[in-house]
Amino acid sequence: MPEPANKPPSSTTLRPATEDDLPILASLHRLAFFTALPQMPVLHTPEEDLEHYRHRLFPHSVIWLAEQDHQVVGLLVLRAGWVEQLHVHPDRQRRGIGSRLLNLAKEQCEAPELRLWTFQTNAQAQRFYEKHGFQIERKTDGSDNEEKQPDVLYVWTRPVQGRVLGNTSRRLSFADNCPSGCRRHSGALDAKGVIHTSPGSGEARAATLGTWSGGRELRSEFYKPRPHP
Numbered sequence: 001m002p003e004p005a006n007k008p009p010s011s012t013t014l015r016p017a018t019e020d021d022l023p024i025l026a027s028l029h030r031l032a033f034f035t036a037l038p039q040m041p042v043l044h045t046p047e048e049d050l051e052h053y054r055h056r057l058f059p060h061s062v063i064w065l066a067e068q069d070h071q072v073v074g075l076l077v078l079r080a081g082w083v084e085q086l087h088v089h090p091d092r093q094r095r096g097i098g099s100r101l102l103n104l105a106k107e108q109c110e111a112p113e114l115r116l117w118t119f120q121t122n123a124q125a126q127r128f129y130e131k132h133g134f135q136i137e138r139k140t141d142g143s144d145n146e147e148k149q150p151d152v153l154y155v156w157t158r159p160v161q162g163r164v165l166g167n168t169s170r171r172l173s174f175a176d177n178c179p180s181g182c183r184r185h186s187g188a189l190d191a192k193g194v195i196h197t198s199p200g201s202g203e204a205r206a207a208t209l210g211t212w213s214g215g216r217e218l219r220s221e222f223y224k225p226r227p228h229p
């Protein structure tokens with residue numbers, strides 16, 4: 001799959017995978033994973049990998065693929081607020097394909113947060129996710145994963161953007177530009193202008209939304225949900 005040096009960069013198209021794509025996706029996943037992490041234990045055969053895609057991933061998640069010149073060069077598996085898999089062919093990495101797929105995951109995600117696991121030894125993937133705004137939520141010793149290798153849970157939180165509907169010195173009401181539809185919220189403003197929503201204001205959980213500095217537009221640089229008490 002290497003491209004000749006004099007060939008201009010191919011354009012990349014993204015599309016949902018069909019059942020016919022599964023064999024190539026399962027083998028691309030295996031190739032990208034073991035090229036990046038050759039020290040990982042090999043727990044499954046290629047046939048088992050395909051079964052996993054056919055019976056576990058395809059029916060229960062949304063799978064996208066990236067194509068260049070009609071060749072599959074990347075894949076993304078999404079399920080309810082989780083990036084389950086993200087892999088780019090080793091010969092096509094560092095050309096922006098992974099970023100296209102990860103941005104698609106953010107666009108498709110209706111939840112305010114998107115999570116994923118990666119192995120602690122996968123320094124390249126960690127740098128990539130951190131560059132895309134993911135933050136470490138938790139590290140584990142690996143005892144709960146199949147490979148028994150230390151891993152790390154990353155979370156990305158959607159910045160809030162919206163329209164300010166009204167404000168007093170203490171409270172702000174606003175409508176967000178959530179991709180699943182505009183919703184109304186209200187939040188308490190603290191002395192520094194930080195907006196805190198509370199349960200019942202349209203948020204599933206209390207959250208710190210960012211700092212409001214006046215004006216009709218709300219552009220929050222962070223969204224930090226707090227767990228239910």
Ligand SMILES: CC(C)(COP(=O)(O)OP(=O)(O)OC[C@H]1O[C@@H](n2cnc3c(N)ncnc32)[C@H](O)[C@@H]1OP(=O)(O)O)[C@@H](O)C(=O)NCCC(=O)NCCS
Binds near residue numbers: 033087124
């Ligand atoms: C992690 C992974 C998905 C990233 O995919 P990718 O297509 O290489 O991602 P991008 O090209 O968008 O970005 C990767 C890097 O290339 C750089 N890059 C992007 N386009 C570039 C270009 N045209 N020229 C040079 N560098 C470029 C990016 O800035 C980024 O830099 P970083 O190393 O500081 O993060 C890919 O490396 C991969 O499949 N790895 C193996 C499998 C794996 O680990 N999957 C994740 C498991 S959780």
